[in-house]
Amino acid sequence: MTMVQTVQVAVLGAPGVGKTSIIRQFVAQEFREEYTPTESRQLYRASAVLSERMYELLILDLPNLPRYPVSAVQEWLDPRFRGLRNSRVFILVFDICSPESFHHVKQLRQQILDSTSKPPLIVVVGNKRDQQKHRFVPRHVLSLLVKKSWKCGYLECSARNNWHILLLFKELLISTTTRSRSHTSSICLQGALHRERCSIM
Numbered sequence: 001m002t003m004v005q006t007v008q009v010a011v012l013g014a015p016g017v018g019k020t021s022i023i024r025q026f027v028a029q030e031f032r033e034e035y036t037p038t039e040s041r042q043l044y045r046a047s048a049v050l051s052e053r054m055y056e057l058l059i060l061d062l063p064n065l066p067r068y069p070v071s072a073v074q075e076w077l078d079p080r081f082r083g084l085r086n087s088r089v090f091i092l093v094f095d096i097c098s099p100e101s102f103h104h105v106k107q108l109r110q111q112i113l114d115s116t117s118k119p120p121l122i123v124v125v126g127n128k129r130d131q132q133k134h135r136f137v138p139r140h141v142l143s144l145l146v147k148k149s150w151k152c153g154y155l156e157c158s159a160r161n162n163w164h165i166l167l168l169f170k171e172l173l174i175s176t177t178t179r180s181r182s183h184t185s186s187i188c189l190q191g192a193l194h195r196e197r198c199s200i201m
């Protein structure tokens with residue numbers, strides 16, 4: 001039987017940057033124009049096949065309540081959490097039109113690093129790429145800073161246009177797989193085999 005690797009993904013970022021939109025676009029191929037702030041934490045599940053490997057993604061979406069995200073981050077990093085020993089990844093989302101949201105991501109990264117001795121995989125995502133003309137700084141500047149100084153992955157996407165959403169999760173799975181493996185263009189990712197959604201206890 002094929003082994004299924006579970007990858008836990010925590011999606012964090014300032015209010016309104018599009019965290020829920022990115023997840024819903026990936027899991028259910030849907031996008032909503034109206035803004036409904038996330039009020040309770042949600043766990044999404046998605047199965048994916050990549051280079052003949054099977055993955056189960058558990059994607060955590062958090063509300064921006066005062067007690068989040070620090071406590072949630074720590075809980076997520078706790079190895080006893082759900083009794084799983086699996087890959088843990090953070091997607092830190094900002095809005096490419098909002099410097100404040102980028103600053104928020106910077107703080108989140110520091111909080112994550114401060115709360116663990118073993119740095120987890122962090123991917124920084126600039127969302128709302130369809131609003132490109134209103135961006136606060138050119139892409140290459142952000143990319144250089146995040147990759148070289150922060151040592152994190154960097155990608156821009158648009159949840160609204162479904163642009164680079166699959167690529168984001170594909171890159172994420174590639175990064176969680178053994179880094180020495182060579183990855184060819186034959187990689188194929190089928191997101192959203194399951195659309196199940198449930199709340200964490």
Ligand SMILES: Nc1nc2c(ncn2[C@@H]2O[C@H](COP(=O)(O)OP(=O)(O)OP(=O)(O)O)[C@@H](O)[C@H]2O)c(=O)[nH]1
Nearest residue numbers: 015016017018019020021033035037038128159160
């Ligand atoms: N133009 C554009 N708007 C987007 C995009 N992604 C999300 N939005 C809009 O931004 C608003 C906020 O999106 P959400 O996904 O709810 O943001 P969030 O980060 O989950 O917000 P909180 O749950 O409050 O933390 C909504 O009105 C979305 O329609 C995008 O890629 N482009």
Ligand SMILES: [Mg+2]
Nearest residue numbers: 019020037038
């Ligand atoms: Mg939300």
